[in-house]
Amino acid sequence: MKIVVCVKQVPDTWAERTLNPTDKTLDRAKVDTVMNEIDEYAVEEAMRIKEANDGSEVTIVTMGPDRAVDTVRKALSMGADKAVHLSDEALHGSCVMQTSDALAKVIGGLEYDLIITGSEATDSRVSVMPALLAERLGIPQLSLARKVTVEPGTKVTIERQTDNGYQVVESSLPAVISVVEKINEPRYPSFKGIMAAKSKPMTTMTAADAGLDTGSLGLEHATTQVTEATNRPPRSGGEIVKDEGDGGVKLAEFLASQKLI
Amino acid sequence: MAEVLVLVEHADGEVKKVTYELLTLARSLGEPSAVLLGGSVSGLADKLGEYGAQKVYIAEDPALDEFLVAPKAEVLAQIVSDSSPGAVLVASSAEGKEVAARAALRTGSGLLTDATGVSDSLEATQNIFGGAIIVTSKVSAGTPFIAVRPNSTAPEPAAASPETVTVTANISDAAKSAKITDTVVEAKGGRPELTEASVVVSGGRGLGGAEHFELIEKLADSLDAAVGASRAATDAGWYPHQNQVGQTGKTVSPQLYMAIGISGAIQHRAGMQTSKTIVAINKDPEAPIFELVDYGIVGDLFDVVPQLTEEITKRK
Ligand SMILES: Cc1cc2nc3c(=O)[nH]c(=O)nc-3n(C[C@H](O)[C@H](O)[C@H](O)COP(=O)(O)OP(=O)(O)OC[C@H]3O[C@@H](n4cnc5c(N)ncnc54)[C@H](O)[C@@H]3O)c2cc1C
Ligand SMILES: Nc1ncnc2c1ncn2[C@@H]1O[C@H](COP(=O)(O)O)[C@@H](O)[C@H]1O
Numbered sequence: 001m002k003i004v005v006c007v008k009q010v011p012d013t014w015a016e017r018t019l020n021p022t023d024k025t026l027d028r029a030k031v032d033t034v035m036n037e038i039d040e041y042a043v044e045e046a047m048r049i050k051e052a053n054d055g056s057e058v059t060i061v062t063m064g065p066d067r068a069v070d071t072v073r074k075a076l077s078m079g080a081d082k083a084v085h086l087s088d089e090a091l092h093g094s095c096v097m098q099t100s101d102a103l104a105k106v107i108g109g110l111e112y113d114l115i116i117t118g119s120e121a122t123d124s125r126v127s128v129m130p131a132l133l134a135e136r137l138g139i140p141q142l143s144l145a146r147k148v149t150v151e152p153g154t155k156v157t158i159e160r161q162t163d164n165g166y167q168v169v170e171s172s173l174p175a176v177i178s179v180v181e182k183i184n185e186p187r188y189p190s191f192k193g194i195m196a197a198k199s200k201p202m203t204t205m206t207a208a209d210a211g212l213d214t215g216s217l218g219l220e221h222a223t224t225q226v227t228e229a230t231n232r233p234p235r236s237g238g239e240i241v242k243d244e245g246d247g248g249v250k251l252a253e254f255l256a257s258q259k260l261i
Numbered sequence: 262m263a264e265v266l267v268l269v270e271h272a273d274g275e276v277k278k279v280t281y282e283l284l285t286l287a288r289s290l291g292e293p294s295a296v297l298l299g300g301s302v303s304g305l306a307d308k309l310g311e312y313g314a315q316k317v318y319i320a321e322d323p324a325l326d327e328f329l330v331a332p333k334a335e336v337l338a339q340i341v342s343d344s345s346p347g348a349v350l351v352a353s354s355a356e357g358k359e360v361a362a363r364a365a366l367r368t369g370s371g372l373l374t375d376a377t378g379v380s381d382s383l384e385a386t387q388n389i390f391g392g393a394i395i396v397t398s399k400v401s402a403g404t405p406f407i408a409v410r411p412n413s414t415a416p417e418p419a420a421a422s423p424e425t426v427t428v429t430a431n432i433s434d435a436a437k438s439a440k441i442t443d444t445v446v447e448a449k450g451g452r453p454e455l456t457e458a459s460v461v462v463s464g465g466r467g468l469g470g471a472e473h474f475e476l477i478e479k480l481a482d483s484l485d486a487a488v489g490a491s492r493a494a495t496d497a498g499w500y501p502h503q504n505q506v507g508q509t510g511k512t513v514s515p516q517l518y519m520a521i522g523i524s525g526a527i528q529h530r531a532g533m534q535t536s537k538t539i540v541a542i543n544k545d546p547e548a549p550i551f552e553l554v555d556y557g558i559v560g561d562l563f564d565v566v567p568q569l570t571e572e573i574t575k576r577k
Binding site for chain 2: 014226234239
């Protein structure tokens with residue numbers, strides 16, 4: 001099995017995230033970054049499929065600034081075999097449509113039976129990348145998997161998480177899968193894994209290398225634009241009461257005063 | 262006025278509440294038309310008229326139910342190309358976003374997700390980074406596709422007699438590739454769906470065990486509320502993951518959110534910060550959740566919750 005895993009570097013959710021005052025894009029330079037947490041589950045799932053199928057290979061694909069190389073290394077240290085890093089100033093400010101085009105072009109140049117992504121990036125939170133990759137590559141979309149079963153060469157079946165349970169969905173290969181956090185428990189990179197990652201092949205590409213139309217990239221050509229950004233005013237003025245044996249009654253009175261009961 | 266398409270969300274032969282919210286919103290933006298897709302859905306058209314749909318596009322094809330997302334996206338894209346609407350509104354649910362994304366791509370359009378409001382000029386309001394920043398965004402290519410969060414608009418009936426337009430679904434073989442072979446409902450029935458509920462009662466690690474979630478459920482039932490949980494509670498297996506609220510769970514925006522035995526970590530806030538009224542019960546006066554509340558009780562949930570449930574039941 002040839003497996004491609006898309007991983008994204010995102011700002012640490014614990015850090016204060018801000019927008020660039022000039023172009024209202026995420027300020028990626030100032031903030032601590034990590035691998036998008038769900039993408040660790042995507043890498044883990046790829047490793048489990050690889051370990052169950054001799055001769056498999058896992059390739060990491062990421063699009064992001066130069067420093068995203070840290071996230072690529074982490075994925076390699078978890079056991080992936082090689083990586084492609086698309087990095088180009090011209091990609092700054094890309095919308096989901098542009099990002100999906102870029103990723104699809106990079107992946108289109110690789111061999112793959114399965115593409116695995118996370119369910120959602122913690123910075124954009126759009127959750128549509130797997131759908132867009134499936135649309136662009138013309139292959140089945142198996143998104144929001146909480147369980148994946150592969151029959152190499154023939155088919156793949158997932159349990160797709162829904163609001164009130166799950167759906168069983170199956171398709172032929174190749175296919176795009178996205179995973180939710182329930183699917184597995186990602187491994188920590190071992191010391192050996194970290195050392196080995198340093199010598200694994202990593203290709204760095206520019207937009208032109210990936211075959212992207214350099215006249216249609218970045219913020220200026222994005223399909224969506226942020227026109228205004230304001231910090232949410234902190235909530236304040238809340239009343240906080242210590243329970244003196246009548247806390248439940250007091251809370252009920254508050255709810256009644258707000259016409260909530 | 263420009264036509265505004267609303268993609269209808271329905272399940273088990275019923276239109277979901279979010280669709281009525283979208284139709285209400287669409288009325289403020291232009292002429293609402295509903296798009297009804299599924300194996301056998303024409304019976305739902307009348308309901309859409311009750312909320313002001315001027316037109317209902319109906320496409321019926323078994324493939325729309327049997328295969329995931331792609332067939333719906335193809336038909337929606339086809340309707341958008343034929344009718345050139347001013348905008349397309351969908352629910353910001355998992356499937357709503359995926360259908361919209363693929364249809365937007367097919368029509369050379371842009372997509373905004375998780376909108377909490379849409380202005381006359383079709384600019385969407387979004388809360389980003391866990392609700393810390395409010396942005397206004399617009400689509401600058403093709404037809405604006407906007408996925409709107411449930412509970413963003415109060416649904417208001419406005420009777421209309423919609424014209425029905427039967428659409429022939431031209432679904433490609435490629436779109437019939439991810440086959441749904443089974444649909445399993447696991448959630449306990451009876452309670453409203455988390456993202457649609459107007460009241461959400463959530464429990465966290467403070468409950469100390471799965472058996473104590475009964476306290477939360479009883480309180481929720483006294484309020485006709487949905488039950489939520491923090492990740493600490495779902496990770497411990499005390500409550501199903503489907504009920505997790507937060508960055509890696511559901512985003513909710515109810516009239517009332519109650520956080521019980523939840524500390525209020527930033528990842529939890531990301532899923533509930535835009536709730537209209539927030540209350541908390543926590544024994545630690547320093548818990549960060551108290552920074553968000555309209556009303557908070559510092560106390561032991563095992564004392565406060567049963568008393569609250571009793572008081573609410575008494576007042577009914
Ligand atoms: C990438 C990432 C994503 C995450 N996504 C999510 C997410 O989607 N949703 C989410 O919720 N979390 C998420 N988390 C986890 C989050 O950081 C917190 O760990 C989690 O929200 C804590 O849950 P909690 O508040 O129930 O537990 P705790 O933080 O342990 O808080 C328990 C609270 O209960 C109170 N308490 C204890 N006993 C009682 C009692 N008898 N009466 C009253 N109060 C009591 C305590 O004072 C305490 O404040 C994420 C973390 C990461 C790193
Ligand atoms: N720039 C990127 N590079 C690589 N993978 C990405 C990128 N953006 C999104 N993804 C993948 O798509 C998934 C869903 O992201 P999103 O649709 O942006 O919420 C993520 O979990 C990643 O696996």
